[in-house]
Amino acid sequence: MTTFTVWQFDTPGAAQQAADILRNAEGDGLVRIVDHAVVSWPTGADKPTVHHEHEDEKRGAGWGALWGLLLGALFFVPLLGAAAGAATGGIARHFAKVGIGEEQIERIRASVVPGTSALFAVTDAADLDRLGERFHGLHQTLIATNLTEAERSTLHETFG
Numbered sequence: 699m700t701t702f703t704v705w706q707f708d709t710p711g712a713a714q715q716a717a718d719i720l721r722n723a724e725g726d727g728l729v730r731i732v733d734h735a736v737v738s739w740p741t742g743a744d745k746p747t748v749h750h751e752h753e754d755e756k757r758g759a760g761w762g763a764l765w766g767l768l769l770g771a772l773f774f775v776p777l778l779g780a781a782a783g784a785a786t787g788g789i790a791r792h793f794a795k796v797g798i799g800e801e802q803i804e805r806i807r808a809s810v811v812p813g814t815s816a817l818f819a820v821t822d823a824a825d826l827d828r829l830g831e832r833f834h835g836l837h838q839t840l841i842a843t844n845l846t847e848a849e850r851s852t853l854h855e856t857f858g
Contacts, residue, residue, distance in 0.1 A: 700732060701824070704802075705817045705838045706809045710740045712836055713815035714749070719832050720819065728829050732820040737769060741813040746773050769818070772807050802841070809841045816841070 707713050713736045724731050739746035748769050810816045817838075 700820065700822045701843060702820050703818075703843045704806055704841050705819070706806075706841045707815045707817070707839075708813075708837045710738045710813065710815050712838070713738060713817040716817045716833060716836055716838065717819075719836075720817070720821075720829075723829050723832055728832075729824040730822040732822055734817060734819040734821075735769065736815065736817055737773070737810055738815040739773075739810060739812050743812060746810065746815075748773075772803065773810070802843075805841050809839070 705713070705716060707716065717734055717736050720729065720731060720734065723729050733750075735748060735750040737746045737748050806816070
């Protein structure tokens with residue numbers, strides 16, 4: 699099953715550390731990474747930095763467009779007043795097709811702030827129990843996913 703998850707971390711560098719752990723877990727057969735992006739927002743910076751590595755060069759442009767649209771709308775487009783609501787609503791309608799709702803988009807925007815980082819991942823065939831063991835100690839918070847409530851509950855139990 700393919701899933702979209704966003705993990706928020708309490709420090710600007712932790713999401714990159716988590717991405718490295720995720721890649722190592724893929725090498726051990728615990729998960730297949732479809733694509734991922736790391737957002738790091740150092741304290742004092744006006745905007746976060748985004749790092750995206752293409753897992754599949756053939757599909758890299760498509761994933762780049764997805765991350766560009768989502769992350770650009772979340773962090774780089776100045777949103778004021780009514781324009782904010784219209785932009786968020788438009789983005790939410792676009793991403794609702796893949797199970798990412800407006801509430802999740804707002805939660806991401808509110809959670810990824812200066813001094814934090816986030817790992818945005820699209821994965822497949824994850825062994826959550828074994829993968830969760832590798833993420834212990836990173837102080838992560840799951841802030842968005844397109845999993846069902848039962849799957850989300852399992853994910854929370856696994857990752858703490």
